[in-house]
Amino acid sequence: MDNLALMRDRLAVTPEGPRFSPQLLYRAAKLYYVQDATQAEIADQLGTSRATVSRLLSEARRLGIVKIEVVEPVEDDVSTLAAQTAEALGLSAVHLSTMGSSTPGALGPAVATALSRIGLDPGDVLIVSSGRTVFEVAQADLPALPGVQVTPTVGGQDDPNAWYQTNEITRMVAAKIGGTPTFLYAPALPGPDLHQLLLADPSIRRVTRLWENARCALLGVGAPPATRSSIPAFVPIGAVASAVGDVCNHFFDRDGNDVPFPGGDRLIATSVELLRRIPASIAVAAGEVKVPAIAAGARAGYFNQLVTDVPTAKALVAAATTAASETA
Structure with a gap:
């Protein structure tokens, strides 16, 4: 579009002043906010003055063509919330992700932080x-x-979903950290x-010794069985209906007590007694549906650290506060 056409596109003088076309407002805003052009460069491209470019950008913001969000830093709030969550659950540490749990891998950076702070040495075992x-x-x-030696906590499961394939997860983690995988060839x-x-x-005994x-x-x-799209095929869902969640296929109720199932x-799998003895046992979970399971698992001592996101941490603190007030 030549400069004369741009001027025609822009003009419609009203009592309030010139009315700019949406197309012109969009072009100016895109050049400035997306392509990092200066106002002088935009003025040259549009054949107008810098003062007009400034009015174009202001009008684009006023009409909602440009939306600017100012986000207050949350580092201090996140640190405080992590400490509150750890205290509420009786954990040694809580690591928070500021990304939403719906983002795949959103908890990854917080898990990386947790693993880094543990200080694992060559020869140490990570399950x-x-x-x-x-x-x-x-x-x-x-x-x-x-x-670092990496091995599964539980045998393989007859399920097509990749997240049930424990040896594959072990291989992936070992590759990421530069560790040595030891696989568990058992159902x-x-x-x-x-x-x-x-x-x-x-x-098998080699793996159990690593455990x-x-x-x-x-x-x-795991979330409450009734809310899940799938649970391991060998677990009769009716037998674990009272469970709020599971760790390593050990199902437990709201008080952290074992919910047995046939067989x-x-x-x-790693026993719950052994889980309680591991120096750094990190639960990785997020989502409001998992709040009862996280709280019960922490209460039972199945883990002593937690990686979660901010909304889940707030829900955990709120739930703990409500429970404390009900028992007071």
């Missing part, structure tokens, strides 16, 4: 669970932890005869 959130975290940028819930054979198998010496765990926290005694 990882299955679950959608842990699967997404395994694809994020994690700190370099060369020589999560074998039959009675196979269960006994697996417990005596050298490859016993784990210095760190990265654990997903659960054959589960090839």
